[in-house]
Amino acid sequence: NVLILDFGSQYTQLIARRVRELNIYCEIHPFNKIPQNLETFKAVILSGSPNSVRGEAVLHPDLTNIRGKMPLLAVCYGAQYLAHFSGGEVAPSNTREYGRANLSFILESDPFFNKIKTGSQVWMSHSDTIKTLPDNGVLLASTEDVKNAAYKIEGEHTYAIQFHPEVYHSTDGKQLLENFLVHIAHLDQDWTPQSFVEETVANLKNTLGSDRVVLGLSGGVDSSVAAMLLHKAIGKNLYCIFVNNGLLRKNEFQEVLDQYKNMGLNVKGVDASARFLDALAGLNDPEEKRKAIGRVFIEVFDDEAHEISDVKWLAQGTIYPDIIESVSATGGPSATIKSHHNVGGLPDFMKLKIVEPLKALFKDEVRRVGASMDMHADLLGRHPFPGPGLAIRILGDITAEKVRILQEVDAIFIGNLKKWNLYNSVWQAGAILLPVNSVGVMGDERTYEKCVALRAVESTDGMTADWVNLPYEFLQKTSNEIINKVKGVNRVVYDISSKPPATIEWE
Numbered sequence: 001n002v003l004i005l006d007f008g009s010q011y012t013q014l015i016a017r018r019v020r021e022l023n024i025y026c027e028i029h030p031f032n033k034i035p036q037n038l039e040t041f042k043a044v045i046l047s048g049s050p051n052s053v054r055g056e057a058v059l060h061p062d063l064t065n066i067r068g069k070m071p072l073l074a075v076c077y078g079a080q081y082l083a084h085f086s087g088g089e090v091a092p093s094n095t096r097e098y099g100r101a102n103l104s105f106i107l108e109s110d111p112f113f114n115k116i117k118t119g120s121q122v123w124m125s126h127s128d129t130i131k132t133l134p135d136n137g138v139l140l141a142s143t144e145d146v147k148n149a150a151y152k153i154e155g156e157h158t159y160a161i162q163f164h165p166e167v168y169h170s171t172d173g174k175q176l177l178e179n180f181l182v183h184i185a186h187l188d189q190d191w192t193p194q195s196f197v198e199e200t201v202a203n204l205k206n207t208l209g210s211d212r213v214v215l216g217l218s219g220g221v222d223s224s225v226a227a228m229l230l231h232k233a234i235g236k237n238l239y240c241i242f243v244n245n246g247l248l249r250k251n252e253f254q255e256v257l258d259q260y261k262n263m264g265l266n267v268k269g270v271d272a273s274a275r276f277l278d279a280l281a282g283l284n285d286p287e288e289k290r291k292a293i294g295r296v297f298i299e300v301f302d303d304e305a306h307e308i309s310d311v312k313w314l315a316q317g318t319i320y321p322d323i324i325e326s327v328s329a330t331g332g333p334s335a336t337i338k339s340h341h342n343v344g345g346l347p348d349f350m351k352l353k354i355v356e357p358l359k360a361l362f363k364d365e366v367r368r369v370g371a372s373m374d375m376h377a378d379l380l381g382r383h384p385f386p387g388p389g390l391a392i393r394i395l396g397d398i399t400a401e402k403v404r405i406l407q408e409v410d411a412i413f414i415g416n417l418k419k420w421n422l423y424n425s426v427w428q429a430g431a432i433l434l435p436v437n438s439v440g441v442m443g444d445e446r447t448y449e450k451c452v453a454l455r456a457v458e459s460t461d462g463m464t465a466d467w468v469n470l471p472y473e474f475l476q477k478t479s480n481e482i483i484n485k486v487k488g489v490n491r492v493v494y495d496i497s498s499k500p501p502a503t504i505e506w507e
Ligand code: XMP
Pocket: 290, 341, 342, 384, 385, 386, 387, 388, 428, 462, 463, 499, 502, 503, 504, 505, 506, 507
């Protein structure tokens, strides 16, 4: 178990992912909220930070119980922090120290640089530089421009690096982390999807005993994998509810429900389409639409949960990025923790305890855990789909007819992506029904019909995204098929906006 202390760097989550890729478990905690149970951690990593050790907003971790007592790796800000406050000197750098650099000197005899050779490319991103090493500092590596690119402290298992091993452009970054964690801190690489499943199922059995648990399935990866883990642990005591809000993709409700049943889940499908459409009638504003859907979802879910007697727990598919407390640029950990937006708030009268079996995992790890439980690749590889569904892809007010048109268009688009083997290389795709009619001609007839936009993006987390360069021939065939087959549509456009400044959804 590795403790990563976060100083607010944009790369902190990447450090965690790299550590886990080595099959070593780690947790991110804010630098000023060091966990009490330090003895459960075998190594500590200090992250980078947007702050400067010379500025007024210097972030002071309390390392009394860490430094010199267990293996410590300090990255960027961490490296500067150790230097500045332990007898070294940190100063603003004269030359730019951003981007690619190569290690022109490496102390190759040190286990820290096991299998890494002089010339190795690293990624720099800092404006301060370490002028002199701290007391007992031993120089380990330099680049052309940065003399003190890496050092260790004699007599401690303390290592410090100015560059970022976690980013892709540090070509030996993963090896470096492995050297530190495996060769210096002696951690075992035994945190695998299988071991996660075994451990989690055992813990769930322990915690839940013979209690009943209710879970809302969405058809998405997270809730499905969470359900599978709980199913393994408590079987029929897991009551799953899958709500059709009438805003899902074409045929999706039935298909996914069948899949869930095939997996052996105790699932009840609830078709509440009419209730949602009623609540949406006449609403134009995107946020009002979202709120209406959230409210009705809670009502429906609550009604259904009350049908099950003696439920004690609500299970959620919350994943790690939803709960990591990040450190804000001004210092302390930011106050707000994101709540899981798909499930919304819990009505007061449902006094259920919460169980979140995936809350330690990143998205790709959820997929790997699902695969290790032999879950269907279709389910695990499914594109993210927003909770409010097609309601936020129909601009303006929602009617049953508009939903039908968009479902048809979307089904052709997604179906073709699969047929052309493009589906898995796209992070998310869908169609948008625009609130405009435009003139067209079909046969000898003048038409005045709807325009739809197609959107396909690549992304890793939805925070930033770029449009996908789909083949012209694919777009041509898809457009043709949509206009020929979907009554009411006479124009198709392709969205070529990146996020930012656009967003993925149009509402
Ligand atoms: P945007 O449009 O903000 O979308 O670039 C980023 C990701 O979030 C999804 N999204 C939502 N998911 N409820 C959800 O559960 C919502 O209200 C919502 N709005 C956007 C979007 O599909 C994309 O994956």
